[in-house]
Amino acid sequence: MQQLLMIEDDARLAQMVGEYLERSGFGVTQALDAKGGLALLHEPANGRLPDLVILDLMLPDLDGLEVCRRIRAMPSEAARVPILMLTAKGDPMDRIVGLEIGADDYLPKPFEPRELLARIRAVLRRRSETAAPPAARRMQFGSLEIDRDARSVTIAGEHRELTSYQFDLLVALADRAGRVLTRDQIMEAVRGRELEAFDRSIDVHMGRIRAAIEADVKNPKRILTVRGVGYVFAKQQD
Structure with a gap:
């Protein structure tokens, strides 16, 4: 059974959502504040990290964005746990900032x-899918190496x-190196949610990927923007 950690200070909402997710086949652990949630990641129950964290943006003791930063900075596997952030009022800036600091998806209140269940399943599916043929488990582009099995980039x-x-976005692009992909095609490749009107999430994620793998973010050599169309992963690299 896949385990979820829900960090949400609204006890009534947490209980309602928790019961719904449990009926859908998940195990759910709840924390009503940031301190309790971070403690469960530092020292997980039964030694098992959650498969995904549902993180509320507005917490009584610490801003959800700061919690996200702290999770991503943890010196353990906890730093890699997917995070689905709940953003109050659906503020676009909250969404963008959340994605920039490491959230995998967001859902406005x-x-x-x-819908929460569908997004959780989509994030977990992207995490677990390993359908590539054995020869393509590890991809090399110059000094850049992508290891599917280890889910690592060096x-x-x-x-990195x-x-x-x-x-998953990087793998989707690398699998199609040299081919220009629209944002819709990229989203479809990772089987994520459909793009919403004026949704900049792909662009935000691409910026984060470039920050990790490009020597010069302002003059990228690996992931190139094709104005008015989308992105292309360069076949020939350093």
């Missing part, structure tokens, strides 16, 4: 439990940090 042997979703 109020939300339908069914440049000249140096590890990406969220689970960003890793």
Whole structure:
């Protein structure tokens, strides 16, 4: 059974959503504040990290964005746990900032439990899918190496940090190196949610990926923007 950690200070909402997710086949652990949630990641129950964290943006003791930063900075596997952030009022800036600091997806409040469930399943599916043929498990582009099995990215042997979703986006592009992809095609390749009107999430994630793998973000050599169309992953690299 896949385990979820829900960090949400609204006890009534947490209980309602938790019961719904448990009926849908998940195990759910709840924390009503940031301190409790971070403690469960530092020292997980039964030694098992959650498969995904549902993180509320507005917490009584610490801003959800700061919690996200702290999770991504943890010196353990906890740093790689997918994060789905709940953003009050659906503020676009909250969404963008959340994605920039490492959240894998976001859902504005109020939300339908069914949509939350669908997004959780999509994030976990992206994380677990390993359908590539054996020969393509590890991809090399100059000094850049992408290891599907380890879900790691290195440049000249140096590890580069990406969220689970960003890793899947990079793999989707690398699998189609030299081919220009629209944003819709990229989203479809990772089987994520459909693009919403004026949704900049792909662009935000691409910026984070470039920050991790490009020597010069302002003059990228690996992931190129094709104005008015989308992105292309360069076949020939350093």
